[in-house]
Amino acid sequence: MSTRARWCNMPIMLGDVAAPHIDMTQLPPQAAALIARLQQQVQAQAREIAWRDAKLEKVNFELARLKRWKFGAKTEAMTAQQRALFQDTMAEDEADLRARLAALQADLPEPPKAPKAPPRKPRRQKLPEHLERVEHRHEPEDTSCPNAECGRPMQRIGEDVSEKLDIIPAKFFVHRHIYGKWVCRCCQQIRQEPAEPDVIDGGIPASGLVAHTMISRFVDHIPYYRQTPINARSGVHTPRSTLATWSGAGGAKLEPLFEAQRRFILSCAVLHADETPVPLLEPGAGKTRKAYVWAWARSLHDPHPGVVYEFCLGRGSQYPLGFLGGKGPPYAEPAWRGTLITDQYAGYNAVLDAKVYPQRRSALCAAHARRYFEELSRGGCSASAVAIEAMHRWARIYHAEGALAGMDPDDRRRARQQLSKPLWNEFEVWLRLQRTQVPDGSKIAQAIDYSLNAWKALTLHLDDGAVAIDNNLIERQIKPWKLGAKNWLFVGSELAGQRAAVVMSLVQSAKLNGLDPWAYLRDVLARIHSHPSHRLDELLPHRWRPE
Template structure:
């Protein structure tokens, strides 16, 4: 019997074969779609997990790369809300993926208490001597002899105290000549104004360094029985802003003479009266090289947007090396004669956040390698430019080349879309600019100096909330440039501004550099 003929009745029809083939193809396509969905869901869960643990560390952590305690307190409400929202999103994703219960909450670590810090030696001392009621012995009546003393120091304060300065100009006459002699009135930065330079400096430092709104200064004055209306205070602020503008312009000119600059930007809200709302503007920051021998300078520039044209307008024809983040607005500069330097701290932070979130061994290895060349920088920071260049060439460059090869090799085994892939891609994408610092002894390794200069302003936004106008933003940028530069030069802002406002009305423009808050240029008149 023919086996083929016997099996013929059991052979599937062409229609069944076609249906089976289509069904299998559909199932394979559905499986592929499911695998893609699972991959992206896993990536999203990983991203949310990373964000959640990052927010928890920002709120409870006290280690490096986290905000300091006062800053965490300032952002407490926002962090709490962000944590709740992130936990809710993550819980939804985990339930959708059937991955079990949400992550347990992180316990707040205990903080070690520091001992009492010594009181600053530069503070004036007021002595209070506590002598016995009698200088004779209470038992035998003999005179007491001092054999020593116990001294304790306590910190005290005299709150802001208002007082009136009376300027008296006697007039003398010569009867035979029929002439009158009197000393000319002292020039004032505000003609006919009520305030002394010290009071004007107090208002400006309180508003722009301590970020206190004018209505709070109005209340402080009222507690002392002094009526200073907000309109009066605002008038002083506007006039002093105009008086200080030449100093800001000169500071900007000196900054543009530097061959290496740091740049960054931070958003601020600006009132938009036409719509009854606020709109976003930007405070651009530029700082001189932290590795340079010249006194540090920081200049803020207020602009209505974040476009690269504002950087081009500010820097003009400046040529040099510019340390920036990955913002695309800077890229137009690097097509000309401006050299790009990328921030190594930004690249490190990607791996740091990943390691804090899930203890990734790959991230740990990256952090170890980052630590190697940061350790080198710590030992050569105070060296000469030539010595720093030599050490970087001998030690840092080989380590950087090895790290680059390690990143390329590791990336081949890492799936796209995950946090680790993004961290590696960030470094690879900017590698030339990241490693460029090691080719020169004058280039900085990261952009931390400019971020430190911006941080007080970012914190101050909690108080002043928004700029009232573009002019107000430009005025704030100019004054904050001067006050922040004074701080970086270890110059007390209140004393500097008081002294400057006293001299400014009669000061020759040819000697304007002597008024700038730069230590080497501060020659007392």
């Protein structure tokens, strides 16, 4: 076979699709020559399309970078003359790039236009069924036929119902407790029912008002100085110092329940952990310092959710050691054992030291590893292609994990072995290959190393269906503290921080269990002073039942 025949017999690759094989030796010379010329034209067109695509990509990249410069430039640092020159140059460059982009696009074949989807009508969410309905009937005054020649009574054939949402602002009311006094004039004996205990003995607030004040402060993040004028609109004078006193007394009542909640959290074999800074006021120095709230939650897959917070003055390893290591008398609790899901913060290394705590395992958060690639995938740099491919692989892993949400731990573990484990194995091989092709010290190398160096802990969940793939649950429980700090600015004292941790632990756990935090806190504050101490666990959010 001649060299030309062998070359003509090779399939022509266009992208990933090969042209059909043609045996040129079986064709007449004229037909073979015609096919050869057609193949050359196809190759030339393919090269032209590839060149044009590269040019389009380059121009689009330069235009996007220009926009970032244009809108991200710190023009306030320039003089007026410099700013004018900068804006003129930007306008010229943008016009040049747009002209080149239009010229390149003009030569491309016009893609077929997809039929326009009909505009979607916004669907209003149905109002909750549990809300009280106040009906307003609207009927014609005269139900006789308006036709003068008829005038007979009309028949009702149906109705249209329109619902509008309304609200009555918080209404204060007064409980009057009247204690009758009874006397025996013969024996000179007086009998009267003892006063009912309340959150603040001898004070004016009932448990509902104390709960409302605490929910406003710790759930809605309304500082006391803003609650005062809100209450004043109803004619009730509540100075901020009074509101703070009520909350302090309520927090003290809840401390035994907080300890019960802490023990309940530690009874779970899989825990999520995270920490966040909060500003703490130092009155003597006239400024704030950085304190920390440590959050601990039962596993995402646990049927009884719950969270507990600890307010600490630092971020050192002594704080998780103290929480997980077990407290001394009167608790006499053993050290916690199980799987701890965290990020790669070194403060957790001491509590997960296998030599000291062989009964503990470390599981790392996949969402943290994914974020490194997510940041790079939007950077427009040379590493973005690798990061984008990594994001596709992360998407497949999370898609498989999402399908297992409603399973019990054993079924989830088996399903992960079948669905997720092959994706993780393939991802590891791909990451190790990419690591050999990227320079040391680059951002993409750091992202790959972050995952590979912790691969065992990242994939621990594949062998344990009770372990979540990431730590997003506890990060969601940290957010109320960040939102609160924007409103109340700082924690006034270490004691105030500890009190906030007590209240937040209970109300956030109530929300995790689908409870109305005000209804829960009001009932608990009304009952806790007379509730038997050995049955205190009945008031925990996951077991609470209103009376």
